[in-house]
Amino acid sequence: MSALFEPCVLRDVTIPNRVWMPPMCQYSAAPDGPSAGAPHDWHFAHYAARATGGTGLVIVEATAVSPEGRISPYDLGIWNDTQVEAFRRITGFLTAQGTVPAVQLGHGGRKSSTDRPWKGGAPVGPDAHGWRALAPSAVAFDENHPVPDELTVDGIREIVGQFADAARRALAAGFEIVEIHGAHGYLINEFLSPHSNHRTDAYGGSYENRTRFALEVVDAVREVWPEGKPLFFRISATDWLEEAGWSVDDTVRFAAELHEHGVDLLDVSTGGNASGVRIPVGPGYQVPFAARVKRETSLAVAAVGLITGAEQAEKIVANGEADAVLLGRELLRNPSFARLAARELGAEVRVPEQYHRSV
Secondary structure, eight states, X not given: OOGGGSOEEETTEEESOSEEEOOOOOOOSBSSSTTBTOOOHHHHHHXXXXXXXXXXXXXXXXXESSGGGOSSTTSEEOSXXXXXXXXXXXXXXXXXXXXXXXXXXXOOGGGOSBOXXXXXXXXXXXXXXXXXXXXXXXXXXSTTSOOOEEOOHHHHHHHHHHHHHHHHHHHHTTXXXXXXXXXXXXXXXXXXXXXXXXXXXXXXXXXXXXXXXXXXXXXXXXXXXXXXXXXXXXXXXXXXXXXXXXXXXXXXXXXXXXXXXTOOEEEEEOOOSSTTOOOOOXXXXXXXXXXXXXXXXXXXXXXXXXXXXXXXXXXXXXXXSOSXXXXXXXXXXXXXXXXXXXXXXXXXXXXXXXXXXXX
């Protein structure tokens, strides 16, 4: 029996296998108007293809809890009922295919209001649907980004409420799992790291203060998210800085606290909060971070980072380095990775009746 194709049970949700799709922004929503932030045909086709390809869990891309929380004006959002209704088409199809639908809720923080990557990804102003970015401190991401507005305590509380409201809407939209985005240099990650958090109040300085906002978001979401449905948290396990940054030791400590606050799985990535750092990218380069969290805590973990082959993915799960693997680039290249991996590993995966000739 293949470990990769064993079901994964989290609370009352059973994920049919451990080949999962991570959140990957498509930058394809309308930037304004009545359908701003709502998924449309592109998003449906994109996610539906991975479901028919046998992917066990699909995590919909970073979906903003407010208009100002979008990474770009073209990001998805879940701050109104029009967006909820549009998401139902996607979640309904994924569920019908046996794929569990999840959504990542996020706020872009100081890296908000940027153009689409294929347009250069530079910050944009009001003349290009942009806005003023918010952050824990008035510290720009790099020399090409404007200095963000420092959040007040009232502003922090408002965003905590926006995460809770977004979770309520995610439930109404048909999602079975919510993931809180605490990675890649976006708002929650900015609070966690001393590299970007220079506050001197209750939300800055000590480890306890820097983790306060993240735990408040987790608590607010867990309060409105049904007891039987899992809650994930995505983290950058390290800033890849030698000093004055968030470290893997911090991640292990924080993982245990997240578990106590009702998080069921840590989605372990790295980087994104400091510009110009050198990251030793290679096959499975982030897996050791997930493996350490799994080894040293009781929290389930998912591994990500250049996982591209069936045998590679199988070994990660079988060796106990992670409970599941998230394949980004590979699922962009090959929506049917799960079906092909099952064949290679001698396992079974659900195949739509219309595709039975491919088995």
